[in-house]
Amino acid sequence: MIIFLNNKYLPLEEANISPLDRGFLFADGVYEFLRTYNCKLFRFDDHYNRLKYSAEELGLAVPGKGNLKYIINELVTKNHFSTKEYSVYIQITRGASFPRLHKFPVADCEQTMLIWLSNISSNGIENENGVKTILLKDLRWGRCDIKSISLLPNVMAKQKAVESNAVEAILMREGYITEGSHTNVFSIKNSVVSTAPLSNFVLNGITRKVVIELCKNHELKISERNILIDEILGADEIFLTGTSTEIKPVVEVNGVEINKGLPGEITKIIQHLFYDYVKEN
Numbered sequence: 001m002i003i004f005l006n007n008k009y010l011p012l013e014e015a016n017i018s019p020l021d022r023g024f025l026f027a028d029g030v031y032e033f034l035r036t037y038n039c040k041l042f043r044f045d046d047h048y049n050r051l052k053y054s055a056e057e058l059g060l061a062v063p064g065k066g067n068l069k070y071i072i073n074e075l076v077t078k079n080h081f082s083t084k085e086y087s088v089y090i091q092i093t094r095g096a097s098f099p100r101l102h103k104f105p106v107a108d109c110e111q112t113m114l115i116w117l118s119n120i121s122s123n124g125i126e127n128e129n130g131v132k133t134i135l136l137k138d139l140r141w142g143r144c145d146i147k148s149i150s151l152l153p154n155v156m157a158k159q160k161a162v163e164s165n166a167v168e169a170i171l172m173r174e175g176y177i178t179e180g181s182h183t184n185v186f187s188i189k190n191s192v193v194s195t196a197p198l199s200n201f202v203l204n205g206i207t208r209k210v211v212i213e214l215c216k217n218h219e220l221k222i223s224e225r226n227i228l229i230d231e232i233l234g235a236d237e238i239f240l241t242g243t244s245t246e247i248k249p250v251v252e253v254n255g256v257e258i259n260k261g262l263p264g265e266i267t268k269i270i271q272h273l274f275y276d277y278v279k280e281n
């Protein structure tokens, strides 16, 4: 596997990062995760803009859009990628600096940029049958709008879900649902599709954005509003969205069955709209 690290294309085994990298020491960095459908990077501009937003909020620089696309294409060639569907992981950190000081270094620091491509595993069964979830307290920081590499609360929440035989943890803050450990959350009641409004506690998910657009364009009622915990437990349907998750029906929350344990009809309509949309975009 050939990866891109600091202006070099290298076999993974030959790639080294300094132990002084602030990504390693402080989680001082951002990331982005995107994928292709039929060879084409899906909503590249949206992912690029989010990366730029996250980076700029932390005083980090991003490469130009053309440059980033060029690197990704080089990685496709160098890895002899023949699949039409692959994912792209991009990470930018503030780089290595000594001594270890919390404040941003001024002179001796060059950012670290890491990019790799990967195959995508299918969502088949889960997205057809739906998945179980649990509710957990949202322990994350106050800037979840930044796609920061500081993901420990997300990792802990996901692990707790796995240990509970569930696939995702739905996070709660002050009585409301924010999002999942690595997904956005939608609930449906009386044919109205709802998701938490964007805030410093919710990531501006690109799949979330696409779903909102699709609902608006196909006359499905959509509302960005705060969702109470009781509403989630009493929802007619629930689904999760994310780049690798796509549209994943939720059939259980904390042991409570949703829609008698089956993916809901509106969720299935949105799944179809989504798969049609990605074929054409």
Ligand code: PDD
Binding pocket: 033, 154, 179, 180, 181, 182, 183, 184, 203, 204, 205, 206, 207, 208, 241, 242, 243, 244
């Ligand atoms: N996760 N919310 C959180 C906290 C996320 O980490 C993600 C994505 C999403 C969905 O965003 P999008 O639709 O743009 O993928 C929502 C990525 C995939 C990850 O951590 O690997």
